[in-house]
Amino acid sequence: MKLKLFIVSFFTFFILSAQETPAPKFGKGLFNLVGQDSSWTMKVGARFQFLATSLMQDGESPETSFLIRRSRLKFDGFAVSPKLEYKLELGLSNRDMSGVSAFTGNTPLYVMDAVLKYNFYQNFELWVGQTKLPGNRERVISSANMQQVDRSILNSRFNIDRDIGFQLRHHFTISDHFVVQEIFALSQGEGRNVVTGNLGGHQYTGRIELLPMGNFAGNGDYSASDLKREQTPKLAIGVTYDHNNNAVRNRSNQGSYMTTDIGFYETNINTLFIDTMFKYKGFSLMAEYADRDAKDPIAKNSDGTETGAIVQVGTGLNIQSGYLFKNNWEVSGRYSTVELDKAITGADPEHQYTLGLSKFIVGHSLKVQTDVSLTEVANQENEVLCRLQFDIHF
Numbered sequence: 001m002k003l004k005l006f007i008v009s010f011f012t013f014f015i016l017s018a019q020e021t022p023a024p025k026f027g028k029g030l031f032n033l034v035g036q037d038s039s040w041t042m043k044v045g046a047r048f049q050f051l052a053t054s055l056m057q058d059g060e061s062p063e064t065s066f067l068i069r070r071s072r073l074k075f076d077g078f079a080v081s082p083k084l085e086y087k088l089e090l091g092l093s094n095r096d097m098s099g100v101s102a103f104t105g106n107t108p109l110y111v112m113d114a115v116l117k118y119n120f121y122q123n124f125e126l127w128v129g130q131t132k133l134p135g136n137r138e139r140v141i142s143s144a145n146m147q148q149v150d151r152s153i154l155n156s157r158f159n160i161d162r163d164i165g166f167q168l169r170h171h172f173t174i175s176d177h178f179v180v181q182e183i184f185a186l187s188q189g190e191g192r193n194v195v196t197g198n199l200g201g202h203q204y205t206g207r208i209e210l211l212p213m214g215n216f217a218g219n220g221d222y223s224a225s226d227l228k229r230e231q232t233p234k235l236a237i238g239v240t241y242d243h244n245n246n247a248v249r250n251r252s253n254q255g256s257y258m259t260t261d262i263g264f265y266e267t268n269i270n271t272l273f274i275d276t277m278f279k280y281k282g283f284s285l286m287a288e289y290a291d292r293d294a295k296d297p298i299a300k301n302s303d304g305t306e307t308g309a310i311v312q313v314g315t316g317l318n319i320q321s322g323y324l325f326k327n328n329w330e331v332s333g334r335y336s337t338v339e340l341d342k343a344i345t346g347a348d349p350e351h352q353y354t355l356g357l358s359k360f361i362v363g364h365s366l367k368v369q370t371d372v373s374l375t376e377v378a379n380q381e382n383e384v385l386c387r388l389q390f391d392i393h394f
Contacts, residue, residue: 027365030394033077041077047144047393048072048093058381068093069150069389070143072112083120087131089113101257102196109193112162127167130192133253134167134183134207135160135240136288137275138318140222145364147224147284147322148356148371149387152336154316158290160242160271163187163203163253164194177214183207189244191253200266201245203253209238216279224286225332226279226324227363233280240273250299251312252292258299258309265299269311282324290316297344314340314347322356332356332371348378365393 023031029043051069056062071093078085089112091097097108115129132140138151139159151159165187173179188194189203211221213235217228221236244252246266258265275288297311316339322332334354340347356371368390375383 027362027393040079043074043076045074045076045394046072047074047391049143050390051149052388054386056384056386067095070096072096083118085117085119087113087115087117099191099193103190103199103257104193105195111193123171125169127169130162130164131167132162133160133185133187133203133205133242135205135242135271136273136290137222137236137238137277137286138288141224142222144391144393145223147286147320147330147332147358148334148354149369149389152288152318152320152334152354153338153350153352153375154288154290154318154336157251157312157314157338157340158271158273158292158316159254160203160205160252161254162192163189164192165203177212179211179215181209181211187253189247189253190249199264200248201268203242203244203247205240205242207238207240209236211236216277220279221277223364224284225322225330225358225360225364226282226284227360228279229282229324230279231281234278236277238273238275240271242271242273244269244271247294247311250309255312256309258307258311260299260307261301261303265307265309267297267299267311268295270294282326283321284324285321286319288316288318297341310345312340313344314338320354322358324360328360330356330358330360332358348380351376364391367391 029045031044033042048071049069052066054062054064073090073092075088076086090110091112097110099109100106111130113131115127115131118126120126134140136155136159138155139161165185167183167185169183171179171181185205187203188198189201190199213233216234217230220228220230242252245268247269248264248266249255249257252269252271270293272291273288278285292313294311294313297313299307299309301307316337318336320332320334322330324330336352337349339349342348352373352375354371354373356369358367358369360367370388373385
């Protein structure tokens with residue numbers, strides 16, 4: 001009820017303000033606010049995605065569905081000084097608010113991001129709050145800026161998503177163009193919107209990125225497709241190592257809680273990501289590798305019997321590429337594979353092939369995307385998934 005009242009009040013304020021304040025260019029926010037003394041700013045944005053899917057298995061009729069895949073409100077700007085920035089993002093669709101549990105207060109998970117970013121000294125920034133961890137590149141890329149309709153099966157199995165805590169970020173240059181970026185994060189280790197306090201240990205994440213050919217135009221190393229049409233080759237290479245000490249969920253800070261007869265099962269979970277992004281004159285290539293292991297991946301009760309909960313340990317590979325034509329149509333392809341440890345999980349390797357077609361009307365702010373994916377798993381029927389998505393971002 002409180003959220004509904006907030007949304008009604010927000011749009012009432014927006015309508016009244018729009019009568020007096022010129023709106024920004026499309027895709028640059030609904031409106032921008034600046035304090036009278038210029039001591040603060042706020043850019044307000046909104047976006048949603050409409051998704052239609054058709055899933056077919058061998059010898060069966062297709063299953064179709066329509067849904068609002070994502071629906072978001074975004075607020076960002078600075079307070080007191082341009083060195084102190086903030087971001088708040090609220091998810092309003094059912095998918096955005098999924099994952100309710102006793103540990104999130106049994107309430108919808110409205111808050112996606114709520115983070116302060118303080119540039120306290122030269123190239124050092126301290127982030128405090130809830131936001132994405134510096135994990136695999138595909139996950140850190142916003143869902144508004146994806147090359148295809150959705151992320152790969154590697155991401156769905158291994159990503160470390162959002163969490164609450166601190167991040168220290170720094171960058172420097174070795175030569176005129178060679179850029180190095182470092183990130184360290186200390187997090188609670190149980191995902192976003194947890195309100196019950198820490199259950200296991202803490203999560204430690206370190207990432208280093210190398211950009212030997214300089215920065216991408218418009219932060220293009222974290223935006224899929226080469227919409228800026230880089231005039232010189234640009235390359236980014238990133239490595240992340242994540243250690244979740246005494247983790248209580250079966251995918252590090254994601255997945256199901258592992259319960260036992262006396263409480264929660266705890267084990268150390270480690271995740272490694274290696275990724276790269278390359279862009280040049282409309283061509284783009286992104287590749288990722290993931291590896292997850294655990295100290296003892298099989299959850300056990302106090303008497304040593306297995307509970308049935310298993311840490312999802314294994315490896316994954318994702319390679320995707322696309323070419324953007326001058327008329328802003330793009331053809332893209334992706335190959336993804338996930339191979340969980342069969343001796344532990346009992347799962348067979350999964351392979352997915354995706355062919356995509358996108359029309360960027362106003363960059364990522366207004367686009368139509370469609371793709372078709374073939375998924376192969378040993379001893380199971382093949383699946384064909386067709387998707388069509390409309391995306392608008394104010």
